[in-house]
Amino acid sequence: MGHIFCKPEIQTPQQEEKEESILDSEFIRAPSSSSSDDMNKTSDFESFIIPFESDSDELLVKIPATENDYPDARPVKIEKKLKLPGGIKMFDNWDPDTTSDDAINEEELLPITQADLDSHARKAPASVLNQFEDLISYLDKPARGKESRDEIMVRAILVWLSNQEVENFTSMKGDDNTPKGFLSLLGHKRSTYPSFFALLCRKADIQCVRIHGVCKAGDYQPGDRNGEDLACFWNAVYLRDSWHIIHPFWVCRSVFGKRAGGWIRIEESGKSIGQKQKAHEGVLRNAFKEYYIMPDPNQFIYRCHPDESNWQLVSKPISRDKFFDQAYLLPPFWALGLTLLSENSCSLKAAGNAVTITFQGPKETANELNMDYDFLLKEESAKEKDRNEMLKPENMPRLVAKIRNGSEWNFNIQFPVEGIYRIVIYGAPEKQPLLRLCEFQIRCTTRTQNCRLTPFNPGMLGFGPxxxxxxxxxxxxxxxxxxxxxxxxxxxxxxxxxxxxxxxxxxxxxxxxxxxxxxxxxxxxxxxxxxxxxxxxxxxxxxxxxxxxxxxxxxxxxxxxxxxxxxxxxxxxTSYKFSHEKTNKRLARHNLLAFIENAGIAEIGKIEEGIQRCKKEKIPETDSDIENAERKLQVLLFRKDIHDAYMRRHLITTEKTIERLHKSPYERIFTESIRHLEEFASQLKSLEGFTQQLPDILHAVGEFNHTHVTNEQVANTLCALSVLFGDKQKEIETVDDLQAISREAKHKIAIQNNTGSASLKPENAQRAMNIIKKYSYEETMKKNAAAAQIHKWVTDVISKLEQKKLDQENV
Structure with a gap:
C-alpha cells in the first residue's frame, strides 16, 4: 500500500549547469557526438548551423542554370519522394540483367549498402581528380547496371564532395576543366557548390538544374526581409520522372560556433541569466547532412524561396513576402514530426498581452519529447532605465511558462518592458541532445498588463504530466x-x-x-x-x-x-478562463468532467453520452478533456470485462480479456488483476472446460422453469440432464413435472459450477447417454432451441468423461 510522505527532509538531484560554449550552433544547444547518416534521425543536425553561400563570387565559371529539353518543373508527389534506406540491399534490381548486350560482369559489381557506397565515395584516390571522366567512372562503379543508378550517383557525388577539403586546393590553378581545378575555385570562393554539383551530375548524364533564390541562413534572424543579402543557389535533379531538391552546399559545409551579438539572455532553461551574448563568427568546416538530399519541398520552402515559383515544387506556391513572413522552422522541427498550431509567423506582436506559441507532436511519440528554450532581449530595443531595472538580480523575472498538454507544447510568454525579444526553442527525444527547432522574434509595443512571474522553474519537465x-x-x-x-x-x-x-x-x-x-x-x-x-x-x-x-x-x-x-x-x-467558449460547449465540457470525476462501471453509458455531446458541439477529438474521458472510459470497460470474465467462467472469454489487457496501454494499472485472471484461467483449464458453458446452460434450463408447453424432445433432454447429475430417471408427463425437473437441474448446475466434472460418475454418464440418444440434436432443435443447446452440451460432457475413463485405463 502506498503512503503519503510528509517528512520535511527531501533530497532532490541538482540539475547540471550548462556550460557556455562557442559551439552553440544553429541546431544543437551543446556539443555532442558525431551525426548519423540516417536522414530521418535528428542526430543528423547535431553539430552545425546552416552557412550562407553568396552567389556574388561566381567570377570565372558560368554554368548554365538548365539545358535544352529538360522536363518542366512540377510539384513533387509525396509518395514519389525518394528516400534511400539503410538496409543491406539498399537499392532495387539487385541482380543486373546479364542477358543484355551491355551487361556488366557480376564479379565487377560492388556490394551496395549505404555504408559501402559512402565508404567507396570517400576513398576516391587523388588520381581521379585529373579528369572528370575518371572521377565519374570511379563513383559510378557501385551503381552500374542497377535501376537506381542515378539515385546512387547523386548520393555518391555528394558524399565525395563533402569529403573534399577545398582549402587544400587553393595553391592550384582554378578552372572548370578538371575536378581539382574546380575544387580550387571553391577554395578561392570563385564558384559555388551548386555550380560544381550541376556540372558533375551532367557529366554523369543526370539532369540537374541550378536554382537561384533567397534563403534564411547565415546572419539571418527572424524578421529580416532584405532579399539582396540572402541570395543563394541550390539544385534540383530529375530522378524517376520527378524533380527533387538538393542543396549541395548545406549538405557539405557547416559553420560551427556562430553566434549573433547584440542580445541579452534573459532566461535559459527557465533560469534567469541577464547576460549579454557575445558575437562569434564561427568556423566553416566540412559536414555531411542528409536532410538536404531531397528534402520534402513543403518543408524546404520554409528555408529557401526560388525566384521562379515553379521550382518550389509544391502544389500551392507562396509569394516572396509570405516566405519572409512565415515561421522560422529548422530541419529538426520536421524530423520530430511537429506541427505549428499557433500563428505561422516568424515575427509576432505583443501589445499589452502575453503571447503563446504552440506545437503539436505525433501522439505516438509526443510524450517522449523534451523541450527547452532561450529567451533574449535585443540590447538597444528597450529603454536603458527599464532594461537595467528588469535585469537587477532581485527583479530578474521568470517570464516563460513551458506547458505540456498531451501531445501539445505551449510556451506562454510575458513582457515586463517594451522591446524586441527573441525566443529560441529546442527539443529532442528523451536522453538525446536538444536540437534547435525554431526561432521567433516578438515585438512588444506595450508591456504585459499585470505581468506575473512563473511560480517556479519547472526544469526540463515543464508543467504537465x-x-x-x-x-x-x-x-x-x-x-x-x-x-x-x-x-x-x-x-x-x-x-x-x-x-x-x-x-x-x-x-x-x-x-x-x-x-x-x-x-x-x-x-x-x-x-x-x-x-x-x-x-x-x-x-x-x-x-x-x-x-x-x-x-x-x-x-x-x-x-x-x-x-x-x-x-x-x-x-x-485563477487568471485564465474558458470565456472564449460558447455556452453549449462549456456546459458539454462541464457535464463530461462531472461524469468522469468519480465514475464507476455504472457510469459507462453517461461518459459515452458526454463524449458524443462534446463532439456534437464541435469540441475537437484532440481536446485534452475528451482524450481524458476516452481513456477513463477504456479503463472502465476493461474493469467491466474483468467482472464479466469472472461471472461467465468461460475460458476463451477470460483468455481474450487477458490478451487485450496485455496489449493495452493500461497494462500497468491492471497488473494485479491480470495475475488473478491468469490464475482463474488456469483453474478453468484444470476443470477440462466443463464449466465454460455452464452459465449459458443455466440460462437455457431457466427457460423451462415457468413454461406452459412441453413435448417429448424437451422432456427427454431435461431427463438426460438430471440423470447426468446423479438423479434417478423420472417420468415427465405434465408441465408441472417439467418445471420441477428444471428447477432441480438448475440447482445441480449451480453446485457443479464450482466443482467441475470430477464429481460426475461414469455410470451416470452412460445412463444419460442411453436417454439422450433417443432424439438427435437436429430433431430437438426443430422443437426447441434451448433444449437443443442442452442436448449438445450433455452429449459433449458424456464424450469427455468417456475419453477420460479410457485414458485412465490405459495408464
Missing part, C-alpha cells in the same frame, strides 16, 4: 494539460491511477508555491484510495500557483531517508 511521471507510476492523469484553471475558494481535484505494483511501496509528497515563491503546501491534501492518487487544493487568493509532485520509494517500514524527486508539475491559476 510526461514520460517521467509515467515511469514513476503515475498513470492516466485526470489533467493532461499542465495549465489548470480554477476559481478562488473552489476545490481543484487532480488524480492519477497508480501502477498496480509500484503502488505498494511508493511514497508521494506534494508542494504548492505561489508566484512569490512562498510555500503554500498547507493548502494541498494528498491521499491514495484504491490505487488512485488524489490531490485536492483550494486557493485562498487570486493568482498563479505551481504544484510539485514528488515520489520516492521506501525500502523498509523504518526507512526515513528517502530520496524524493519531482516527477510532475502543474501550473494552477
Amino acid at each position: 510526461s514520460l517521467t511521471s509515467e515511469r514513476a507510476g503515475l498513470l492516466l492523469p485526470s489533467h493532461r494539460n499542465g495549465l489548470v484553471t480554477t476559481d478562488k475558494n473552489k476545490p481543484t481535484n487532480l488524480s492519477f491511477h497508480l501502477d498496480s505494483e509500484m503502488s505498494k511501496s511508493i511514497e508521494i509528497r506534494t508542494e504548492l508555491m505561489d508566484s512569490d515563491n512562498e510555500d503554500q503546501s498547507s493548502l494541498v491534501v494528498t491521499t491514495i484510495e484504491k490505487k488512485e492518487l488524489k490531490i485536492t487544493t483550494t486557493l485562498m487568493k487570486e493568482g498563479d500557483y505551481g504544484i510539485k509532485i514528488l515520489t520516492g520509494k521506501r525500502r523498509s517500514l523504518s526507512d526515513e531517508n528517502i530520496t524524493m524527486r519531482v516527477v510532475c508539475n502543474y501550473f494552477v491559476t
Whole structure:
C-alpha cells in the first residue's frame, strides 16, 4: 500500500549547469557526438548551423542554370519522394540483367549498402581528380547496371564532395576543366557548390538544374526581409520522372560556433541569466547532412524561396513576402514530426498581452519529447532605465511558462518592458541532445498588463504530466494539460491511477508555491484510495500557483531517508478562463468532467453520452478533456470485462480479456488483476472446460422453469440432464413435472459450477447417454432451441468423461 510522505527532509538531484560554449550552433544547444547518416534521425543536425553561400563570387565559371529539353518543373508527389534506406540491399534490381548486350560482369559489381557506397565515395584516390571522366567512372562503379543508378550517383557525388577539403586546393590553378581545378575555385570562393554539383551530375548524364533564390541562413534572424543579402543557389535533379531538391552546399559545409551579438539572455532553461551574448563568427568546416538530399519541398520552402515559383515544387506556391513572413522552422522541427498550431509567423506582436506559441507532436511519440528554450532581449530595443531595472538580480523575472498538454507544447510568454525579444526553442527525444527547432522574434509595443512571474522553474519537465511521471507510476492523469484553471475558494481535484505494483511501496509528497515563491503546501491534501492518487487544493487568493509532485520509494517500514524527486508539475491559476467558449460547449465540457470525476462501471453509458455531446458541439477529438474521458472510459470497460470474465467462467472469454489487457496501454494499472485472471484461467483449464458453458446452460434450463408447453424432445433432454447429475430417471408427463425437473437441474448446475466434472460418475454418464440418444440434436432443435443447446452440451460432457475413463485405463 502506498503512503503519503510528509517528512520535511527531501533530497532532490541538482540539475547540471550548462556550460557556455562557442559551439552553440544553429541546431544543437551543446556539443555532442558525431551525426548519423540516417536522414530521418535528428542526430543528423547535431553539430552545425546552416552557412550562407553568396552567389556574388561566381567570377570565372558560368554554368548554365538548365539545358535544352529538360522536363518542366512540377510539384513533387509525396509518395514519389525518394528516400534511400539503410538496409543491406539498399537499392532495387539487385541482380543486373546479364542477358543484355551491355551487361556488366557480376564479379565487377560492388556490394551496395549505404555504408559501402559512402565508404567507396570517400576513398576516391587523388588520381581521379585529373579528369572528370575518371572521377565519374570511379563513383559510378557501385551503381552500374542497377535501376537506381542515378539515385546512387547523386548520393555518391555528394558524399565525395563533402569529403573534399577545398582549402587544400587553393595553391592550384582554378578552372572548370578538371575536378581539382574546380575544387580550387571553391577554395578561392570563385564558384559555388551548386555550380560544381550541376556540372558533375551532367557529366554523369543526370539532369540537374541550378536554382537561384533567397534563403534564411547565415546572419539571418527572424524578421529580416532584405532579399539582396540572402541570395543563394541550390539544385534540383530529375530522378524517376520527378524533380527533387538538393542543396549541395548545406549538405557539405557547416559553420560551427556562430553566434549573433547584440542580445541579452534573459532566461535559459527557465533560469534567469541577464547576460549579454557575445558575437562569434564561427568556423566553416566540412559536414555531411542528409536532410538536404531531397528534402520534402513543403518543408524546404520554409528555408529557401526560388525566384521562379515553379521550382518550389509544391502544389500551392507562396509569394516572396509570405516566405519572409512565415515561421522560422529548422530541419529538426520536421524530423520530430511537429506541427505549428499557433500563428505561422516568424515575427509576432505583443501589445499589452502575453503571447503563446504552440506545437503539436505525433501522439505516438509526443510524450517522449523534451523541450527547452532561450529567451533574449535585443540590447538597444528597450529603454536603458527599464532594461537595467528588469535585469537587477532581485527583479530578474521568470517570464516563460513551458506547458505540456498531451501531445501539445505551449510556451506562454510575458513582457515586463517594451522591446524586441527573441525566443529560441529546442527539443529532442528523451536522453538525446536538444536540437534547435525554431526561432521567433516578438515585438512588444506595450508591456504585459499585470505581468506575473512563473511560480517556479519547472526544469526540463515543464508543467504537465510526461514520460517521467509515467515511469514513476503515475498513470492516466485526470489533467493532461499542465495549465489548470480554477476559481478562488473552489476545490481543484487532480488524480492519477497508480501502477498496480509500484503502488505498494511508493511514497508521494506534494508542494504548492505561489508566484512569490512562498510555500503554500498547507493548502494541498494528498491521499491514495484504491490505487488512485488524489490531490485536492483550494486557493485562498487570486493568482498563479505551481504544484510539485514528488515520489520516492521506501525500502523498509523504518526507512526515513528517502530520496524524493519531482516527477510532475502543474501550473494552477485563477487568471485564465474558458470565456472564449460558447455556452453549449462549456456546459458539454462541464457535464463530461462531472461524469468522469468519480465514475464507476455504472457510469459507462453517461461518459459515452458526454463524449458524443462534446463532439456534437464541435469540441475537437484532440481536446485534452475528451482524450481524458476516452481513456477513463477504456479503463472502465476493461474493469467491466474483468467482472464479466469472472461471472461467465468461460475460458476463451477470460483468455481474450487477458490478451487485450496485455496489449493495452493500461497494462500497468491492471497488473494485479491480470495475475488473478491468469490464475482463474488456469483453474478453468484444470476443470477440462466443463464449466465454460455452464452459465449459458443455466440460462437455457431457466427457460423451462415457468413454461406452459412441453413435448417429448424437451422432456427427454431435461431427463438426460438430471440423470447426468446423479438423479434417478423420472417420468415427465405434465408441465408441472417439467418445471420441477428444471428447477432441480438448475440447482445441480449451480453446485457443479464450482466443482467441475470430477464429481460426475461414469455410470451416470452412460445412463444419460442411453436417454439422450433417443432424439438427435437436429430433431430437438426443430422443437426447441434451448433444449437443443442442452442436448449438445450433455452429449459433449458424456464424450469427455468417456475419453477420460479410457485414458485412465490405459495408464
